[in-house]
Amino acid sequence: MIMEKLIKNIASHVQLTDKEEKLLLSKVNVKKIKKGEYLLRSGEICRYQNFVLSGCIKTFYLERNGDQHVVSFDVENYWTGDLFSFINQTPAHFNVSCIEDSELIQISHDNIEILYKEIPKLERLFRILIQNAYVSSQMRVIDNIRLTAQEKYLKFVAKYPTLENRVPQYMVASYIGITAEFLSKIKRKILTNS
Amino acid sequence: MIMEKLIKNIASHVQLTDKEEKLLLSKVNVKKIKKGEYLLRSGEICRYQNFVLSGCIKTFYLERNGDQHVVSFDVENYWTGDLFSFINQTPAHFNVSCIEDSELIQISHDNIEILYKEIPKLERLFRILIQNAYVSSQMRVIDNIRLTAQEKYLKFVAKYPTLENRVPQYMVASYIGITAEFLSKIKRKILTNS
């Protein structure tokens, strides 16, 4: 059944009773979204937290001049959305758009508050999820500072081996914080030197 | 009383009953630490989560060649420690040391698990704290990519106006990810051009 992945993902962090599981499932809904469509634009309020069943979602910061900086790529089994906007129901800083046809499970802000009350364990679940995200983000800060562009690229490929072939290169470049042209040169250099 | 700051900090996020407050206070202890001393070295397991009452603590990543990359400066009212190591009781990636004589409130890993059980609201508290930390970390990733060194410096000063005069410049440089020499040049440029 379609909720299987969500249940399994949750079960790896906290144990829910059957009753709790049912309650949870009664408070979520499935959404399909096509490549190119937006889940959220900066300035809007993020109404849903999304669990990715399939496809790929990118979260990015948009500069006034149109430049994009990719914050994250979220694929199967990842959560996505502008967390700060979602929690505080304030205007989002980030944009969230769909780079492959995708299928999501959504939890609305209202429902998540209800769920937190009814199932305190979910508070723990989200603490753990955010904790993990926080720790990688901290590491990303440090890596951005200490690694060269080539090292960042190699680390990206090592960490997300499948993404490399799913995501256009200029987006990968944006994620690691270099220009698309320079990434192209890096790849050539890696190929010729090895 | 010495715990006042902690209680106040917590109260701004969740409401504790008197009984819960007492329980919490019975599970923490105060620690004084002198400038230059370490709270944690990478490879060790982080036993405590620390709330800073006074002083200043830095968390940093140490390279094999001895280079340091400052992850955070934590002053009064901040929490500090290697979160991932603390949560999972695994070897730490970061070092935590004291850059001013400081006073901390510590919660041990064992005690925090007890506290989570007894006072589920604390789960919420830490979720919120980590959430906030995560959101700033995400923004820091983006800012590191999109801003020039000078912009990063100005943003640092705007965000932490008091730190500028408490922390040696080479550590500020490390935090924003540039060399101490270059930060010196930036400051001169700012002074002469304005």
Add this chain to the structure above:
DNA sequence: CGTCTATTTGAATGTACTCAAAAGCGGTGG
């Protein structure tokens, strides 16, 4: 097949780094 977008390439440029040396600054002891 043609159009639109993504990638590659090269030349010129710029931002930030490295290295080495000098200057500044705070503390300590004679």
Add this chain to the structure above:
DNA sequence: CCACCGCTTTTGAGTACATTCAAATAGACG
């Protein structure tokens, strides 16, 4: 109170890594 020591900050010259811009090439999709 001065002199010296260690550490931090400043300065400059040379260099390197990555960007910008423009043009050519390759790929994807209707």
